[in-house]
Amino acid sequence: MKKKYMNPYLAGTLLGLVLLAAMFISGRGLGASGGIKYCVVSIVGAVDKPHAEKSAYYSKYFKDGQKPISNWLTIEIFGVLAGGFISGAVSRRLKFKIEKSPNISKARRLALAFAGGVFFVYGAQLARGCTSGAALSGMAVLSVAGFVTMIAIFGSAYLFAWFFRKNWI
Amino acid sequence: MGPFTSVAGFPQWLDLLIAFLIGTGFGFALEQGGFSSSRKLAGMFYGYDTTVLKVFFTASIVALVGSQFMSYFGLLNMNLVFVNEYYITAAIVGGVIMGAGFIMAGFCPGTGISALSIGKIDALFYLLGGLTGAFLFAETYPLIQPLAEGAYRGPVKINEALGLSPGLFTVLLIAGAAVMFWLAEMAEKKFARPDITEQI
Numbered sequence: 586m587k588k589k590y591m592n593p594y595l596a597g598t599l600l601g602l603v604l605l606a607a608m609f610i611s612g613r614g615l616g617a618s619g620g621i622k623y624c625v626v627s628i629v630g631a632v633d634k635p636h637a638e639k640s641a642y643y644s645k646y647f648k649d650g651q652k653p654i655s656n657w658l659t660i661e662i663f664g665v666l667a668g669g670f671i672s673g674a675v676s677r678r679l680k681f682k683i684e685k686s687p688n689i690s691k692a693r694r695l696a697l698a699f700a701g702g703v704f705f706v707y708g709a710q711l712a713r714g715c716t717s718g719a720a721l722s723g724m725a726v727l728s729v730a731g732f733v734t735m736i737a738i739f740g741s742a743y744l745f746a747w748f749f750r751k752n753w754i
Numbered sequence: 755m756g757p758f759t760s761v762a763g764f765p766q767w768l769d770l771l772i773a774f775l776i777g778t779g780f781g782f783a784l785e786q787g788g789f790s791s792s793r794k795l796a797g798m799f800y801g802y803d804t805t806v807l808k809v810f811f812t813a814s815i816v817a818l819v820g821s822q823f824m825s826y827f828g829l830l831n832m833n834l835v836f837v838n839e840y841y842i843t844a845a846i847v848g849g850v851i852m853g854a855g856f857i858m859a860g861f862c863p864g865t866g867i868s869a870l871s872i873g874k875i876d877a878l879f880y881l882l883g884g885l886t887g888a889f890l891f892a893e894t895y896p897l898i899q900p901l902a903e904g905a906y907r908g909p910v911k912i913n914e915a916l917g918l919s920p921g922l923f924t925v926l927l928i929a930g931a932a933v934m935f936w937l938a939e940m941a942e943k944k945f946a947r948p949d950i951t952e953q954i
Contacts, residue, residue, distance in 0.1 A: 590786065590787060590788035590794075590805075591786040591787055591788075593787060593788075593805045593808035593809050593812070594808055594809075594812050596783055596786050596787030596788075596805075596809050596812075597787070597808055597809040597810070597811070597812025597813045597816070598812055598813070598816050599779075599782075599783040599786065599787075600780070600783040600784070600787065600809060600812075600813035600816075601812060601813035601814065601815065601816025601817045601820070602779075602816060602817075602820070603776060603779035603780050603783055604813060604814075604816075604817040605816065605817045605820040605821060605824075606776060606779070607776045608756075608757065608817065608821050608830070608835050609756040609757060609758075609821070609824060609829075609830055610756065610757060610758050610759060610772055610776070611757055611758075611759045611769070611772055611773070611776070612756070612757030612759055612760050612834050612835045612836060613757075613835070613836045614836065615776070615780050615864070617862070617863035617864035617866075617867060618863040618884070618888070621863055621881070621884050621885060621888050622888045622891075622892075624885065624888075625885055625888040625889050625892065626892070628885075629889070629892070640892070640895075641895070641896070642892045642895040642896075643892060655766075655770060657769065657770065657773045658773070660770045660773040660774050660777065661773040661774065661776060661777035661780070662777060662867055663774060663777065664773065664774040664775060664776065664777020664778040664779075664780065664781060665777045665778070665780050665781035665784070665864065665867045665868060665871070666777075666781060666867055666870065666871045667774070667777070667778050667781060667871070668777060668778035668779060668780060668781025668782035668783075668784075668785070668868075668871075669781035669782065669784065669785040669790060669867065669868040669869075669870075669871030669872060670781075670871040670872065671778070671781075671782055672781070672782045672784075672785035672786050672871075672872075673785055673790065673871060673872030673873070676785075676786070678785075678790070678872050679872050679873055680872070680873050681873040681875060682873065682874060682875065683874070683875045683876050684791060684792055684793060684869075684874055684876055684954075685793075685876065686793070686950075694876055695875070695876055695879045696879075697858045697859060698792075698858075698859045698860075698861070698876040698877070698879040698880040698883065699859075699879045699880065699882060699883035699886075700855075700858050700859070700883060701854075701855040701856065701857075701858030701859020701860070701861065701880060701883060702855065702859055702861070702866065702879070702880040702881060702882065702883020702884040702885075702886070702887060703855070703883040703884070703886050703887040703890065704851055704852070704854050704855030704858065704883075704887065705851075705852050705855030705856060705859065705861070705862060705863060705883075705884065705887065706855075706863060706883070706884035706885075706886075706887030706888050706891070707851060707855075707887035707888070707890055707891050708847075708848040708849065708850070708851030708852035708853075708854075708855060708887075709848065709852055709863065709887075710848075710887070710888060710891035710892075711844050711847060711848035711851065711891065711898065711901070711902055712844055712845050712847075712848025712849055712852065713838065713839065713841070713844065713845075713848075714838060715852060715862055715863045715864070716810075716852070716856075716862040716863070716864065716865075717780075717862070717863070717864045718838075719838060719845070719849075720810075721810060721813060721814055722817075722838070723837075723838040724814040724818070725813075725814050725817035725818045725821065726818075726821070726832075726835055726836070726837045726838070726911075727818070727837075727911045727912050727913050727920060727923065728837045728838040728840065728909060728910065728911060728912065729840045729907070729910040729911065729912045729915055730838040730839060730840040730841070730845050730909075730910075731838050731912075732912050733840070733842070733845045733846060733849070734845045734848070734849045734852075735849075736849070737845065737846050737848070737849020737850050737852070737853065738849045738850075738852045738853045738856060738862075739798075739853065740849075740853065741849065741850040741852075741853025741854060742798075742799055742853035742854075742856045742857045743799055743853075744853070745853060745854050745857045746799035746800065746857050748857075749857045749858060750800065753793065753796045753799075753800060753860070754800050754802070754947065754950070
């Protein structure tokens with residue numbers, strides 16, 4: 586039998602302490618989309634080195650012999666995978682499944698998940714951070730960018746929610 | 755005095771070990787909070803589950819208050835902690851695109867990774883989409899560069915923009931969060947969907 590989720594205020598306190606530790610030890614916030622970007626930069630560098638060297642975008646990540654795969658954010662998201670796995674194991678939630686509303690097909694769920702990923706990470710590159718790197722970490726250091734990004738993400742999701750309601754409720 | 759990485763000059767292997775451990779704590783907290791479930795996350799936008807709001811604001815307030823106390827007692831030099839740079843248009847347009855992605859998939863990048871870690875196959879598709887999105891951004895960067903780098907305001911702090919002390923702004927934020935938590939609890943009763951919440 587799977588265990589219940591942690592009380593949200595307690596889980597929030599735990600998450601806040603992890604963020605505080607990142608600020609106190611490493612002088613930075615938490616991130617997720619940044620690590621995804623470094624994975625892509627590494628793959629492009631491995632597959633097509635001349636393209637990466639020519640491009641103004643990719644080349645800055647390889648300057649001075651840097652390796653994007655050993656960036657702080659890349660290693661951190663591998664930690665997120667490990668931490669999620671430990672939590673799932675402790676609470677007996679490890680299971681291969683496609684989670685979806687019974688009203689939609691598996692194919693529709695997977696297609697929307699893929700499309701949502703494209704949108705979210707594209708937007709996160711533009712805004713220089715996602716819900717964790719820009720909104721959560723940004724608010725914790727009182728940055729205007731953090732508050733504005735948070736309001737833009739949640740505000741627009743509420744506006745779009747009506748159009749996507751049949752996929753969820 | 756923190757942050758240790760820059761003050762003490764940690765070697766790279768130690769810096770990356772810390773990155774892994776902090777990531778582990780991050781992933782553990784997200785999964786424990788229920789952020790590995792897209793139907794739970796999406797509940798935020800239909801009112802039947804407001805965990806996102808509660809976890810999100812509690813976490814930012816804990817880190818905000820904690821860092822200010824540490825700074826006050828001379829344990830943390832806040833001038834060495836990264837403050838996000840404000841590019842007005844990029845923050846708003848990027849945020850709106852993210853919001854669209856959020857409601858399509860029910861994940862943000864961190865929660866998607868957390869969901870993948872416990873075996874959600876939809877999260878795998880989400881992250882493959884995420885890799886595609888980052889690739890598309892890199893390849894279209896020359897086109898979008900004016901928007902991405904325009905309207906730059908620097909690492910502005912919100913309390914300074916409003917002419918308030920950090921402490922006073924924090925108190926106001928906590929009061930605002932308390933009101934939102936109360937509204938969230940009401941919403942969960944009004945828009946309750948036991949058929950969904952029992953499954954997640």
